[in-house]
Structure formats: C-alpha cells, structure tokens
Amino acid sequence: MPYIVHIKPNDLILHVNPGETVLQAALRQGFSFPFNCQNAVCGTCMGRVLRGKIEYLNDAEDELCEEEKEEGYTFFCSAIPKSDLVIEMFNVEAPAEEPVKTVSYVAATSHALSPNTLLLELYPQNKEEALIFRAGQYVYIRQNEEAQAYSIANAPDDSGRIELHLRHTEDNIFAQKVIDLAKVQQPIALSGAYGHCVLHAHPAMPTILLAAGTGFSQMKALIEEALNRSLQNPIYLYWGARKREDLYAHALALEWAEHYPFIHYHAMLSAPEPGTWDGDTGYIDEYVVKQHVDLSGFQVYASGPPDMVFSAFDLLTKHGLNADFMYADILLLGK
Ligand code: FES
Incomplete structure (x- = not known):
C-alpha cells in the first residue's frame, strides 16, 4: 500500500x-x-x-x-x-491539467511518410486558442458525431503546431475525409489534450520506448521533449512493424542514434516482404527482454495496439520491470 x-x-x-x-x-x-x-x-x-x-x-x-x-x-x-x-516543501507543483477543449486547426503541410501514412502539420486557426499539451499526449480529431484518437508526434513549441501521423487505408473513411479537408486547408476540429503518458524525469533511470507501427509518433514526441530538456538518461527506442514501409521514419531514428550517444535504436519487422529487409525479424517485446534480461531500474513507455501493449506489459514485468514504471495510455486508463 x-x-x-x-x-x-x-x-x-x-x-x-x-x-x-x-x-x-x-x-x-x-x-x-x-x-x-x-x-x-x-x-x-x-x-x-x-x-x-x-x-x-x-x-x-x-x-x-x-x-x-x-x-x-x-x-x-x-x-x-x-x-x-x-x-x-515549497515550490512543489502538481502535474499540469489543462482543461480539454475543441479547437479548429488547419493543415499547413501534409506529405506521405509511407504509402499509407500521412504526416499532417496543423496550426490553430487562432493561435490564442491553441491546445495546451505535453509531449506524449494525444488528441481526438472530430467530424460531426465521430472522433478518432491520434498521438501528437511533436513536443510542444511556441507556434502551437501539432504533428500527426495519420494511417489511412481505402476503407478508413474517417481518415480519407480528414485528408480531403487537409488538402484544401479546411478547418479540422481537434479536441484535447488527453493522456497521462508523459515524460517522467526519474533521476538517471534508463528509458525504453516501445513502439508498434504509428505508435512511433508518441515516442518521437517523448524523444523531442527529452532533447529539449537536455535529459541524458539512456534511451532505448525499439520500433516494431509488419513491413519495411511501416518503419516510416527509420532514417530519423537512425539519425538520433548517430548524433546522441545516449539514444539507442533498434527496429524489427514481423512480416517483411522478401528482399526488403535484412534486419531482425520477430516481435519487439521479445527482443527487448533478450537485450535487457533484468529490467528492474528501467522505465518503459509503450504505444501501439492494445494487444501489443498488454503482452509487452506481461513479458517485461516478468523480467523485473516495476509495473509502476510502465507507461502506456491503455494501462493508465485503469490506474
Ligand atoms: S540534497 Fe536532495 S537533491 Fe540535492
């Protein structure tokens, strides 16, 4: 207790x-x-x-x-x-809780990160009304009665910019409508910010970032935040996807690992197409426990489909990870 x-x-x-x-x-x-x-x-x-x-x-x-x-x-x-x-104890402040609101944003740029992932860079129509968020949080895109959640892929800055990595397929009508609005720079309603999976600056604690697919977007925001705050705890970014094209920011992650000695990066694919990948294959959580046999003393952030997060939680805590130090919005909902 x-x-x-x-x-x-x-x-x-x-x-x-x-x-x-x-x-x-x-x-x-x-x-x-x-x-x-x-x-x-x-x-x-x-x-x-x-x-x-x-x-x-x-x-x-x-x-x-x-x-x-x-x-x-x-x-x-x-x-x-x-x-x-x-x-x-003086000068202690509780975690900031900003009221959730809905604000109109407009896409300044959009470009394909892969055949089915689009980067949207959105700015508030009125800068004074920009959503206040912390790195690691997410927003809902709202259209009429429908809403879908997307992680914010950047750390906050003064411009009010929000970057989203939108996965779209032909049968995802919601995403197709968002893309249509972005193309003609029509307002897109965002509400937020939501989520408690934000960067916790535990002194000297090594950090594992575990991403599946577009779960990378949340990890990107956390890395940007760590760099902005000049934190130098070791960061291990593990990114798992099905196919090579799903590692849509592989070059950026490699660049981080090259420039910052405390950032380590490893990617693996579960179903690569023949001839497209000469790296490791399999599931990323299984790779993590091979690399870090004892996870006591680590903190872990995970983002991806619920099945992946729950299975990673089970596996990593079996390898010594303190459950209190695993952060994922899907897990925090129950806390
Ligand atoms: S004495 Fe506690 S932080 Fe320095």
Whole structure:
C-alpha cells in the first residue's frame, strides 16, 4: 500500500510506494519538485517533515546538523516514508491539467511518410486558442458525431503546431475525409489534450520506448521533449512493424542514434516482404527482454495496439520491470 504524503503549503497529495523516496514518487507522478544532486548534498530538495516517520537512504541523515534534525528538516531525495506524512516543501507543483477543449486547426503541410501514412502539420486557426499539451499526449480529431484518437508526434513549441501521423487505408473513411479537408486547408476540429503518458524525469533511470507501427509518433514526441530538456538518461527506442514501409521514419531514428550517444535504436519487422529487409525479424517485446534480461531500474513507455501493449506489459514485468514504471495510455486508463 502506498503511503500518502500531504505536501504543505500547496495542499498537494502524493502517493509514495514502499521503499521509494518522496522525490522519486513526485517525479514518477509528474510533479514539479525542486531537486538537483539527488544525493543529500546540494540541499535543493530540503524541506520539513511535520508529521509521520521516515527513514533515510544510505547515510543521508549524517548530512543534517542537530538543529536541522530537531526542526524536522530533511532531504526529500533521500527520505523514504515509513508512515503517512505531512511535509512542508515549497515550490512543489502538481502535474499540469489543462482543461480539454475543441479547437479548429488547419493543415499547413501534409506529405506521405509511407504509402499509407500521412504526416499532417496543423496550426490553430487562432493561435490564442491553441491546445495546451505535453509531449506524449494525444488528441481526438472530430467530424460531426465521430472522433478518432491520434498521438501528437511533436513536443510542444511556441507556434502551437501539432504533428500527426495519420494511417489511412481505402476503407478508413474517417481518415480519407480528414485528408480531403487537409488538402484544401479546411478547418479540422481537434479536441484535447488527453493522456497521462508523459515524460517522467526519474533521476538517471534508463528509458525504453516501445513502439508498434504509428505508435512511433508518441515516442518521437517523448524523444523531442527529452532533447529539449537536455535529459541524458539512456534511451532505448525499439520500433516494431509488419513491413519495411511501416518503419516510416527509420532514417530519423537512425539519425538520433548517430548524433546522441545516449539514444539507442533498434527496429524489427514481423512480416517483411522478401528482399526488403535484412534486419531482425520477430516481435519487439521479445527482443527487448533478450537485450535487457533484468529490467528492474528501467522505465518503459509503450504505444501501439492494445494487444501489443498488454503482452509487452506481461513479458517485461516478468523480467523485473516495476509495473509502476510502465507507461502506456491503455494501462493508465485503469490506474
Ligand atoms: S537533491 Fe540535492 S540534497 Fe536532495
């Protein structure tokens, strides 16, 4: 059972798992929480325990003077709750929750990423009304009574731009209508932003991004966000698809891996056409557990069809992944 930590003066509630520090729990849940060294040295995470019991990671308590101890001061990067707590910590903010709204966007550009995947670059008709979103979230495209969800493929920037990777086939009438509107630059209604699968900056935690098909779009946004925030935790991007053409941004992913030493990329196909692929074949989650036999200490983001996400969840947690550190919108719906 997680402990409940009541943070004053902002009256925020944090759930901390057994064995977890207050800072780890705050970052896992997307709070903005002051920290720097994560090692009971800099004092950035220092606050007071007003009620409840803690224990310390390592010998962090030795870094406090007697007066600080008497007043309840502690380093929250090293404080592990042993009961529910009331703490005093300034400058803590809850994860931003923007109200969901529907806004008209217009396609500035659209081009084929593959024979059946189109990149749409959309801007709000009125910039003041742009949707506020975080990297990793998704929007619904709305048409009359119908709506379909699409991951936003970029990290937010000042322009209000939203990039979508639209998979279309002849029998997907909804997508065909969106493409028709985009071609003639007619308004497209987007509502959002939705989803809690956003980047959690767990200190020094290696990150696995697991994408199937156009699930790559969400991972692209998370990588852009990590680069914008200059995070350098190791990132392992694994992308699985059926055919070579479905790896529609293979060159971009290879480029990331070449330019950033902390980004690693591997793609595999489950049903390549003869002569189109000389890489690995099979299922990407099975490849991940061969590469990382022990996944304790990792965080994983997954995006793709529900079957793939659930099967990856089962397999990866069997290999030591803490279930609390697997993020996928389909899983978070139940949390
Ligand atoms: S983050 Fe530096 S002391 Fe906790």
